[in-house]
Amino acid sequence: MSSKQKDHYWLKSGIINVLQNFSGVFFGFAGFYILVRVLSKQDFGVWTLFMSVTTIMEAIRSGLIQNALVKYLSAADKSEHTAIISASTAISGMVTAFCVGLIFVFAPYLSHIWDSPQLVGIMYIYILVFISTGFLTQFNAVEQANLRFNGIFINNFIRQSSFFGFVLVCYLLDFQVKLLYLVWVQLGSVMISTLVAFSYVRHNFTFNFAIDRSWLGKLFGYGKYSFGTSVSSLLSGTVDQMMLGALLSPAASGAFNIAVRITNLIDIPGNAIAVVVFPQSSRRMEEEGKGAIKYLYEKSVGTTLALVFPGVLFLYLFSDYVIHFIAGEKYADSIPLLQVTLLYCLLIPYGRQFGTILDSIGKTRVTFLVVVGTTVANLALNYLLIVKYGVMGAAYATLISNILGFAVAQIILKKEVDVSLGNTIVYMFRFYPEFFEKYILPVWKKKTGQVDHTPKQ
Structure with missing residues (x-):
C-alpha cells in the first residue's frame, strides 16, 4: 500500500467511523430524551431493564465472535476465508441458540423479581431481533476484515434512525407508545439493516456446511x-x-x-x-x-x-x-x-x-x-x-x-x-x-487559485 493510499485509507475510514459513532451517540441520546417524555415512569423503567439485559446478551455473542473473525479473516489467505467464515457462523449459531434458551428460562423469573409482567412478552419478541442481529454482526465483521466500512455505517444508520424516527413521530403526534411497539420497530429496522449489510458483503461472504474443526478451535480459543x-x-x-x-x-x-x-x-x-x-x-x-x-x-x-x-x-x-x-x-x-x-x-x-x-x-x-x-x-x-x-x-x-x-x-x-x-x-x-x-492548505490553495510548485517526492 503506497503512502498516498495509506493516507486515503486512514482519512476515509476514520471519517466514516467517526460519523458512525457520532450518529450512534446522537440517536441514542435523542431517543432517550424523547422516550422519557412519551413513556410512563414504570414503562421507561421496564425499557431500561430490558435494554440492560439485551445489551449484555449482544456483548456476549459479539465479544465471542466478532474480533476473532476480523483478526483471522484480515490476516489469512483468500483461500482460507470460506473455512473461517463458516466456522465463525457455526459458533454464532450455537451462541445464539444458547442465549435464546436463556431467554425462555429466565424471562419469567426476571419479570417476577422486577415486578414487570410485560417484560416476558417483549423478551420473547426480542428473540427474533437477536437472531437477526446474529447475521448482521457476521456481515459487518466480514466487511471490517476487508477494510471496508461504508456498509457498516449505512446499515447502522438505518437501524438507529428508523427507531428514532418512530419515537419522534409518536412524540409529535402524541401517539401512545407501548413497549411491544418499540420491540417490533427494533425487529423491522434490524431486518432491513441485515439485508443492506448482506448486499455489501455478498461477494466476500462465502459459506460451507462442512465446518473446519481446526478453525472452530482457533476462533473459539481467541x-x-x-x-x-x-x-x-x-x-x-x-x-x-x-x-x-x-x-x-x-x-x-x-x-x-x-x-x-x-x-x-x-x-x-x-x-x-x-x-x-x-x-x-x-x-x-x-x-x-x-x-x-x-x-x-x-x-x-x-x-x-x-x-x-x-x-x-x-x-x-x-x-x-x-x-x-x-x-x-x-x-x-x-x-x-x-x-x-x-x-x-x-x-x-x-x-x-x-x-x-x-x-x-x-x-x-x-x-x-x-x-x-x-x-x-x-x-x-x-x-x-x-x-x-x-x-x-x-x-x-x-x-x-x-x-x-x-x-x-x-x-x-x-x-x-x-x-x-x-x-x-x-x-x-x-x-x-x-x-x-495535507487537507486544509491544498483546498485553500485550490480555492484561491494558487499553484503548488513543491516538487513531488
Whole structure:
C-alpha cells in the first residue's frame, strides 16, 4: 500500500467511523430524551431493564465472535476465508441458540423479581431481533476484515434512525407508545439493516456446511478471552451507576449518568480509530512484525488524543453551561462529576488501543486479565469511596481505576512491542500541522487559485 493510499485509507475510514459513532451517540441520546417524555415512569423503567439485559446478551455473542473473525479473516489467505467464515457462523449459531434458551428460562423469573409482567412478552419478541442481529454482526465483521466500512455505517444508520424516527413521530403526534411497539420497530429496522449489510458483503461472504474443526478451535480459543474482555468492559462502565443506585439512590445514579452521557461524546474518535486500527494491526503484524505494531499504537493514540483534547478542554472550562443546557439547573450536582470524568477521558485512548493492539497480536488473555483486574478494582473502589464521599466517590473510583489500568497497560506494551509514551504526545502535537498541510492548505490553495510548485517526492 503506497503512502498516498495509506493516507486515503486512514482519512476515509476514520471519517466514516467517526460519523458512525457520532450518529450512534446522537440517536441514542435523542431517543432517550424523547422516550422519557412519551413513556410512563414504570414503562421507561421496564425499557431500561430490558435494554440492560439485551445489551449484555449482544456483548456476549459479539465479544465471542466478532474480533476473532476480523483478526483471522484480515490476516489469512483468500483461500482460507470460506473455512473461517463458516466456522465463525457455526459458533454464532450455537451462541445464539444458547442465549435464546436463556431467554425462555429466565424471562419469567426476571419479570417476577422486577415486578414487570410485560417484560416476558417483549423478551420473547426480542428473540427474533437477536437472531437477526446474529447475521448482521457476521456481515459487518466480514466487511471490517476487508477494510471496508461504508456498509457498516449505512446499515447502522438505518437501524438507529428508523427507531428514532418512530419515537419522534409518536412524540409529535402524541401517539401512545407501548413497549411491544418499540420491540417490533427494533425487529423491522434490524431486518432491513441485515439485508443492506448482506448486499455489501455478498461477494466476500462465502459459506460451507462442512465446518473446519481446526478453525472452530482457533476462533473459539481467541474469542473466549475477547468475550470476557467485552463483558468485563461493559460491567466496568456500568458498575458505578448500579452501585450508586444501590448504595445511595436512583437520583444519584441519574446525576452520574448525565456526566457519563456527555463524556461518551468525547469517546467517539477513540471508538472510530479502534475499529480502523484492528484489522490493519492484524494484517501488519503478519506482514511487518512488531515494529509496525509499535508505530500503529503510538500513532493511533496520538491522533485520538489530538481529536479528544480540544473537546475535553472546552467541556472542562464550560462544564456548568453544558450541564445547564443539556440537563437543566436541577442537575447542577453533575458539574463536578463531569469535571472528574473528563480527566479519565484522556486515558481512554491508551486503554482502548492497548486492547486493540494486544488482541491483534494474539494476546487476548492478557487483555482479558487486565480488564478483569481493572473492573474488580473499580468495583472495590466504588464501594469504599461511595460510602465515604457519596456520589463524587463514584467519579473518584473510576478515575483511580483508570489510572491503575493505564499504568499496567503501559508496562505490558513496553515489554511486548517497546512502545514509547512520549511518542504518543509527539504524534498528538504533530497531528495539527500535518492535518493542516495535507487537507486544509491544498483546498485553500485550490480555492484561491494558487499553484503548488513543491516538487513531488
